[in-house]
Amino acid sequence: MKHFALLACLLSAAVSAFPAQRPANAPAAAVEDEVKDRFVPAPLDTQSIQGLLGRRMAVNLQGRLLHVDEAGLLAGFRRRPGSQAWIGEHIGKFLDAGSRTWLYSGDVKLQAMLDRMARELISTQLPDGYLGTYSESERWTNWDVWVHKYDLLGLLAYYQATGYPPALDAARKIGDLLMNTFGEGPGQRDIIRAGTHMGMAATSVLEPICLLHRYTGEMRYIEFARYIVRAIEFPEGPRILRSLNQTGSVARTANGKAYEMMSNLVGLLELYRLTGDETLLKPARAAWVDISSKRLYITGTTSAGEHFRDDYELPGEEASAVGEGCATVTWLQLNWQLLRLTGEPQYADELERTVYNQLLGAQDPHNGNLCYFTPLVGRKRPGPGINCCVSSGPRGISLIPQLAWGTREGGVAILFYVPGEASIPLAPGTTIPIKVETKYPEDGAVTIVLRTQKSVRFPLQLRVPPWATTFTATAGGKTLAGQPGQFLTIDRIWRPGDRVRISMELPVRILAGGPSYPDYVAVQRGPQVLALEAAVNPAVPYLDRTSPASLDVSGLRLTAAPERLPKTWGGTQAYSIEGFSQGKPQTLVLVPFADAQNYRVWLRKPGQIPVGQVPLTAFGTESWSRSGSVQGSICDERPDTYRTTFEGRPANEDWYAVEMDKPAEIVRVTFRHGKVFENGGWFDASASKPVVQVRRTKNGPWQTVAVLESYPTLNSAQIPALRDGEPFTVRLPQPLTVIAVRIVGKPARSFSSCAELAAYAQ
Numbered sequence: 001m002k003h004f005a006l007l008a009c010l011l012s013a014a015v016s017a018f019p020a021q022r023p024a025n026a027p028a029a030a031v032e033d034e035v036k037d038r039f040v041p042a043p044l045d046t047q048s049i050q051g052l053l054g055r056r057m058a059v060n061l062q063g064r065l066l067h068v069d070e071a072g073l074l075a076g077f078r079r080r081p082g083s084q085a086w087i088g089e090h091i092g093k094f095l096d097a098g099s100r101t102w103l104y105s106g107d108v109k110l111q112a113m114l115d116r117m118a119r120e121l122i123s124t125q126l127p128d129g130y131l132g133t134y135s136e137s138e139r140w141t142n143w144d145v146w147v148h149k150y151d152l153l154g155l156l157a158y159y160q161a162t163g164y165p166p167a168l169d170a171a172r173k174i175g176d177l178l179m180n181t182f183g184e185g186p187g188q189r190d191i192i193r194a195g196t197h198m199g200m201a202a203t204s205v206l207e208p209i210c211l212l213h214r215y216t217g218e219m220r221y222i223e224f225a226r227y228i229v230r231a232i233e234f235p236e237g238p239r240i241l242r243s244l245n246q247t248g249s250v251a252r253t254a255n256g257k258a259y260e261m262m263s264n265l266v267g268l269l270e271l272y273r274l275t276g277d278e279t280l281l282k283p284a285r286a287a288w289v290d291i292s293s294k295r296l297y298i299t300g301t302t303s304a305g306e307h308f309r310d311d312y313e314l315p316g317e318e319a320s321a322v323g324e325g326c327a328t329v330t331w332l333q334l335n336w337q338l339l340r341l342t343g344e345p346q347y348a349d350e351l352e353r354t355v356y357n358q359l360l361g362a363q364d365p366h367n368g369n370l371c372y373f374t375p376l377v378g379r380k381r382p383g384p385g386i387n388c389c390v391s392s393g394p395r396g397i398s399l400i401p402q403l404a405w406g407t408r409e410g411g412v413a414i415l416f417y418v419p420g421e422a423s424i425p426l427a428p429g430t431t432i433p434i435k436v437e438t439k440y441p442e443d444g445a446v447t448i449v450l451r452t453q454k455s456v457r458f459p460l461q462l463r464v465p466p467w468a469t470t471f472t473a474t475a476g477g478k479t480l481a482g483q484p485g486q487f488l489t490i491d492r493i494w495r496p497g498d499r500v501r502i503s504m505e506l507p508v509r510i511l512a513g514g515p516s517y518p519d520y521v522a523v524q525r526g527p528q529v530l531a532l533e534a535a536v537n538p539a540v541p542y543l544d545r546t547s548p549a550s551l552d553v554s555g556l557r558l559t560a561a562p563e564r565l566p567k568t569w570g571g572t573q574a575y576s577i578e579g580f581s582q583g584k585p586q587t588l589v590l591v592p593f594a595d596a597q598n599y600r601v602w603l604r605k606p607g608q609i610p611v612g613q614v615p616l617t618a619f620g621t622e623s624w625s626r627s628g629s630v631q632g633s634i635c636d637e638r639p640d641t642y643r644t645t646f647e648g649r650p651a652n653e654d655w656y657a658v659e660m661d662k663p664a665e666i667v668r669v670t671f672r673h674g675k676v677f678e679n680g681g682w683f684d685a686s687a688s689k690p691v692v693q694v695r696r697t698k699n700g701p702w703q704t705v706a707v708l709e710s711y712p713t714l715n716s717a718q719i720p721a722l723r724d725g726e727p728f729t730v731r732l733p734q735p736l737t738v739i740a741v742r743i744v745g746k747p748a749r750s751f752s753s754c755a756e757l758a759a760y761a762q
Helices: 002-017 051-067 070-078 089-105 108-123 144-162 165-181 206-216 219-232 240-247 258-275 278-294 325-342 345-361 388-398
Strands: 039-041 047-049 377-379 405-408 411-414 420-427 430-438 445-450 456-463 471-475 478-481 487-494 499-504 508-512 520-525 528-533 546-548 575-581 584-592 598-600 621-624 654-673 691-695 703-707 727-745 753-760
Touching (some): 047 051, 051 089, 051 108, 051 345, 070 089, 070 108, 089 108, 089 388, 108 144, 108 165, 165 206, 165 219, 219 258, 240 258, 258 278, 325 388, 345 456, 345 528, 430 456, 456 499, 703 727, 727 753
Antiparallel strands (some): 047 420, 420 430, 430 445, 471 478, 471 499, 508 520, 546 575, 575 584, 621 654, 691 703
16 A cells, blocks of 8 residues: 555656756757658647546656666676577667657656666677677577667667767667678678568668668668668568558568567658658558458457467457557557658547557556556556566557647647647747646546637647547537547637637447457447456456346446445546346446456357356466467357467477466366367377366476366377367366366377366366
């Protein structure tokens, strides 16, 4: 409790302190972009965001950025080689997020950290410009170019914020070293062979190389950027442009690795901005259409197991490694790039979806810790350590002030409805100060106060969310209605103190589960996806066996219920709806996905709750002997989802395990077969049948307690006639108190499969 009270005080102070005065020495770009941005964000140091987003940005600063492990971030540079292949990326991500946050907040502690860490990083640069964490003999292998990409991004962000010349000098040395090392000339290396994921990790350095050109004006960096684009299209490269132009599918491009591919797309858009080459814009747009229509979770993230999956394949359980934090942030960056370049509202719509759901959902609202993966069903597991997603999350949160408001088509544009203030430069000598008063997203009433010093004419552009069933804006005695998914423009002479009053309905929507969840629905209110949270539903023992009372929105009453929230809860919103729990009428309490901790987004459709005893292992912690190629859950009470151990090679043994939250007494175990393929998918029981093993204590030894005698005596030679999801049950000789159970057997041919592993008390 002391921790929460102390952090609350810090957050209150942090929010009230934003913004402070920053030195006006930030450098201007050395070159003009060929393609001018159609949306230009308000300067970071002229705005203050409050409310939900303001609190979460304050947590990002006070809870995460000011407490990073400085020694850990710099260790790989101080003493090469580093402890892991990509350990060097974290300092660059910190400098990028920290510089943007400092420009917004003016926090003096953060400034001191940035100065200290940037100077320390620069001091480790070798005379030839090398600033990686690899030994001399291992240079330019694995993730070395990737590390230099983040060095560049961090140093250039720090330079942009402070104007510190050695930061630009160090970045220039990196750029020159990369240029001299990679290329098509005699003695130069192929950049595709210098990075993982078909070269996408290495070629993602395109983005900061473009930024380096912007701040130096030196054409050699543009030429190097063009080489990188050519390399992407080499026969052995990822061929991102060709593939997206031909197939329009990110899942059929390269190896489908989401984070690295979208990083390349961000780089292509930076080069498009500099050159105006339309061939660079086209594949990025194609990727956006494909992701947003076929591979986007309702919470605004993409990827399962860090890869783009098949069309509409969007598994939500923890076992599927949903929504890698790095992919979430890079999807955010891709939309931000497209928004700035085009000014089109659909990109702002996706930014709002991602920010209010997946981005905030990955952050612990108490201490700023971040999740690597953030499922739609299960538990969030945020942590403070050093990994790619914990370092990426603060970058995404630091972008929020650049998404809220700015200029578009000669006017002031409001994209996010957040309480706060901003001064928006409209033209040379003309700045429009605004103040926004609202409780959004709790309600849809917004008041915009224009604090101009004199009367001035300009168009005020208000983004109308695509889900808004009604949206009206009243100014100067006139009321205008907006169209969902478009901008509502009010073009008039604005006088000091003029007010615009917005009223928008925050409708409740029922979202279909699609192919991955055909018997499930989710509930969304306004921009926020809601979740059934265990902590505020003590009368609901099994979250999976719940449903709303009706799918008819007109009959679905959602009532604010903040009194249901524990005092230590990080959020302020809760809503009650009438539903069913195990077939009986039950009031259910939903919270925003951004606040949920142990929860379900996908609820059963009415009448779809399973009959029978609930497995003690339902929605436990899953593990397996090999990751495999199909990564469904094995304890989601769904025999239609399954997992395999296929990795292209045989093995002598496979196992699937489920661990419960606490020990429980079990008497029987059911294993459900997954699916049969020509090259495997079942157990070879010709010599011995699969066995059931248990753990009595956490991390204790596995003990064999039963043989799965009901499993048929199959061999590897003949493909069996097993049904998908076919069950095989064994009753234990005596009741056992255990914390985990697993099935162990010999995979037929090269792999096995499992749809469900369930343990019961009766």
